[in-house]
Amino acid sequence: MIKYLTSILICLSCNMLAQSDTIQNTHQALIKYGGIAYNNSFSIPLGMRGASVGLSYTYRRDNNIKHRQFYAFINGRKTSLKNKYAYLKDEVLYNYLQGSLGTGYNWGIVNGSKLNVLIGSGITLEGEFIDPTDVVFKTLYAAEPFGKWTISAPINVNVSYNIGRLRVENLITQPLIGIGHFPQPPYIPKKIPFNNLKYYSKPNTVVSFTNHLLLVNQLNISIPFKGKRLRCGYELSYSKYQVSVESQEYCQHLFVLGIQL
């Protein structure tokens, strides 16, 4: 019996050791600040610039034996768009809200002590909405909001490189294929009265990398600090789509600061 219990304890302790070695959970919270240049063909054809603030949280679970990484994230950004020449030039004309959440797996294809490359995919829900402020309604006769949402499978390429205590990571994502609701005729409901929620929740477009570019490049440098890692970096997003009659294009750059537990 003692032998049996001892063997169980040895097995358990081995398993615990293996667990702590193979499974690594990390929580990462980031705050982002930067700017955007934005246009859409429907309501802001000549484009506007704005300041963006964002928050993001990412959970990662790395299996160091199988070189597999599970991730889940949630992002939110708010941008205040202004027109350099608007009558009230210091006023915010449009609030641009962007949000995304998703989950997926990445697999290691290069697993070195310094260089690691992971490639993967998952599912991402992202949505955005441009809402005219009261200032716009005072200065324009008929202002219109603009927005879209997509559910897509992205491709993720994550390259990390250790230089001493520093770790440099670069993550690129781009949706490969998905569905979503994009602004396209008829803009005004086919039925009166108009049920907004029902109309906008229905997907009306199949998207792929051919008609919907949403390229996000996150470059991060992290250093260890009191058992945690401090992160700083730069995120560049470039998006362009042409669906039906309407198109949208933006270039957003964000400076990133955060902590990884």
Add this chain to the structure above:
Amino acid sequence: MRRYITFLILLIAVNYSCTKDIVDDRATYVDVFDSFWHIMDERYVFFEEKNVDWDSVYEDYKPKFKEVKYYHQAIDLFEEIILELNDGHISVTTYWHHVISVSGIDTLNALPYLNYEKIYERYQLNNIREYPKVHIGQLNNSITYLRPLYGLDKISSADVGLANYEHKNGVILDLRDCMGGNSEGLGLLDGFFEGNKDLYYRQYKNGKEHHNFTKKYSVKLEGLGTVSSETPIVVLINDNTYSMGNFMASVMKDITACKLVGQKTGGGGGCVISVYLNGGWSLTYTFDRVYNLSGELIEDGILPDIEVLKSKDFWENDHQETGEDPQLEKALEVLLF
């Protein structure tokens, strides 16, 4: 490490260079004209109906805008172009909030607004309920009077209690001076029919060429049947019946056996959107086309079945003083005799 810093700097440089292509910050008068012309060229839907050669507008006016030095000169040129387009839905608003539109320029021929206070008093409209965008009341001889106002938004006839009014001898829908509103304002008409009916068709641009249009989409409404199909209906229209008012007149003509009394409507067959132009100016334009159920455009207005014309002088003087309203009198005559 140096490579990564170089990469980071390169990324930032690429980013700033691409933002220049996304936002157009130019702001001279000729830039304002350029942005106006190009947006209209790609998005406006009635060039053919207005018989306007838009390319020659560019050729004629671009050199003129290049010569513009003062604000009022730019306004004068935009006034000329807008008069040429002759579409009440189009307006250009300057940086200083001066609105350039047909109604603002061509004021000589415009009819004055009716004096409804005097009309209600003279024709003994009682049990009046004045909602923010709709007036409803009872006329003698069991006739209901319903009047949508400018800016009417999402509504149903049940919201104004149409069923509570006596309409044994008919209903008068007064669309005169109804200069427009939201297309969901057409919900007010749900009391005039039963079942799910097509009201009208919409068509949108689907390309940059002037003839690039989508298919026609029908717009439907569920009727409440408050007013029976046997009840006689008169719809009053005049030159100030525009946009949503014009839609309503067209719909009533298509889905009921009503008589249109008054003058030809001012027209307006589409919905508008506003966008900023260069230099903080802005443009409002029609971005879709509305057809009646026979497939005819309603942009040019709806003709009355019974025309009642009075001079501008009458509406400006006699009517304003006494409330005398020959068009309403004709409507009562149609319903009662």
